[in-house]
Amino acid sequence: MNLTNLFDQTVKISSEIDFSTSSSHAPVSVFETTIRYVGGLLSAYELGGAKSPVLIQKAQAVADKLARGQQNNTLPFNSMNFTTNNPIDETTNIAGAGTLSLEWAALTKYTNNATYGDLASKAVLHIASLPAPLPGLAAQNIDPTSGNFTDAYITWGAGSDSYFEYLLKYARYTNTDNKIFLNTWKTAVDSSIQNLLRTSTVGNYSYLADVDNAGNICHVGSHLACFHAGNWLLGGKLLQNQTITYIYGAQNTYASTATGIGPETFAFVSSDGDFSGGNLISTAQQAFYNKHGFYITGNVYIQRPEVLESNFYAWRITGDTKYLDRAAATIESFNKFLRIPGFKHKGIPDEFAGLQDVDIADPSLDNKYDETESFWFAEVLKYLYLTFDNPARISLDDYVFNTECHPLKAPPALDSY
Numbered sequence: 001m002n003l004t005n006l007f008d009q010t011v012k013i014s015s016e017i018d019f020s021t022s023s024s025h026a027p028v029s030v031f032e033t034t035i036r037y038v039g040g041l042l043s044a045y046e047l048g049g050a051k052s053p054v055l056i057q058k059a060q061a062v063a064d065k066l067a068r069g070q071q072n073n074t075l076p077f078n079s080m081n082f083t084t085n086n087p088i089d090e091t092t093n094i095a096g097a098g099t100l101s102l103e104w105a106a107l108t109k110y111t112n113n114a115t116y117g118d119l120a121s122k123a124v125l126h127i128a129s130l131p132a133p134l135p136g137l138a139a140q141n142i143d144p145t146s147g148n149f150t151d152a153y154i155t156w157g158a159g160s161d162s163y164f165e166y167l168l169k170y171a172r173y174t175n176t177d178n179k180i181f182l183n184t185w186k187t188a189v190d191s192s193i194q195n196l197l198r199t200s201t202v203g204n205y206s207y208l209a210d211v212d213n214a215g216n217i218c219h220v221g222s223h224l225a226c227f228h229a230g231n232w233l234l235g236g237k238l239l240q241n242q243t244i245t246y247i248y249g250a251q252n253t254y255a256s257t258a259t260g261i262g263p264e265t266f267a268f269v270s271s272d273g274d275f276s277g278g279n280l281i282s283t284a285q286q287a288f289y290n291k292h293g294f295y296i297t298g299n300v301y302i303q304r305p306e307v308l309e310s311n312f313y314a315w316r317i318t319g320d321t322k323y324l325d326r327a328a329a330t331i332e333s334f335n336k337f338l339r340i341p342g343f344k345h346k347g348i349p350d351e352f353a354g355l356q357d358v359d360i361a362d363p364s365l366d367n368k369y370d371e372t373e374s375f376w377f378a379e380v381l382k383y384l385y386l387t388f389d390n391p392a393r394i395s396l397d398d399y400v401f402n403t404e405c406h407p408l409k410a411p412p413a414l415d416s417y
């Protein structure tokens with residue numbers, strides 16, 4: 001983008017952060033800190049032309065704090081106390097424990113210290129080796145001390161999502177000989193098609209159901225889980241396998257609301273039931289379902305990226321311009337409903353906030369969410385920018401995006417995977 005001044009300022013600010021101490025005892029999430037800080041710093045190092053080694057040093061300083069929790073343990077803990085450097089003993093989930101592998105492999109590459117990559121990959125291999133409730137589909141929650149699942153819930157959404165995402169991306173990023181990563185991803189996709197794939201009785205929208213602890217199908221969906229459509233397309237491209245390039249009905253959750261922006265959680269009705277985690281469908285939800293083929297169970301939009309992320313992959317992989325149209329329509333909705341005017345004369349730019357209710361066409365502050373997640377900047381804006389940029393720039397043939405949309409340069413692809 002040629003924003004070199006801004007980039008240089010940011011490198012300077014990053015170089016002054018002291019990650020060795022913390023003024024608070026608040027838990028530091030190992031997963032969130034890895035994907036945002038370690039991933040962001042390493043990607044910035046690469047994008048800046050490898051001219052700022054301080055970014056590697058800072059990434060390593062953060063990772064060293066995070067890795068202390070995994071000493072003598074197969075799995076990382078969910079969070080750390082950065083003052084005492086002790087892990088916090090609590091249940092974690094497979095997304096938390098299984099989504100460090102790209103970032104820590106990149107850190108190994110730049111530090112020549114194999115420990116980071118080994119720690120992260122051993123956790124993934126452990127999860128993949130446990131008996132899963134369905135083939136390839138690991139349960140959501142896991143005890144970092146015993147190393148066992150603590151439930152049998154299956155989802156491509158919160159708590160599990162990026163574990164599945166990284167099985168594929170790690171295989172591509174490292175070109176590893178160890179087939180377990182890619183084979184587990186393939187089994188997970190195959191098993192999802194066999195067991196989770198459903199079609200709504202209105203509109204024929206495809207979706208992946210969840211499975212609860214008792215083995216019941218839950219006809220629920222979430223904004224978070226929408227990432228899987230892009231991840232499956234990426235896998236289909238890598239494996240040259242067209243059968244896994246199905247398109248999830250995610251866009252319909254945007255197109256159907258009063259704002260043109262999709263909700264946090266939703267549910268479906270299929271021929272084998274409408275069980276949605278015990279929530280009874282209300283008359284209003286029924287009416288919405290009859291019109292749109294899904295109904296809303298969580299109305300907020302907290303500026304999540306997953307639908308635009310999958311839309312970006314679909315555009316890059318298929319070249320179908322309808323994905324550009326969809327991204328353009330979403331930008332229009334963002335400008336209309338999320339934008340908060342700044343004070344130009346004071347140099348304060350416009351801002352964008354999330355929505356309390358995506359199905360109320362109210363652009364006022366009453367309908368806004370008073371908090372901005374960093375993934376609005378890291379992911380939403382970046383996926384949108386790249387959707388309209390030259391596809392040769394940050395090409396999917398050369399880069400692997402971490403789960404926070406930080407691109408990492410990959411080695412040349414193998415002839416086949």
Ligand code: DMJ
Nearest residue numbers: 162224304305375403404
């Ligand atoms: C991001 O932090 C990452 O994409 C993560 O994998 C889960 N989702 C949030 C944004 O919704």
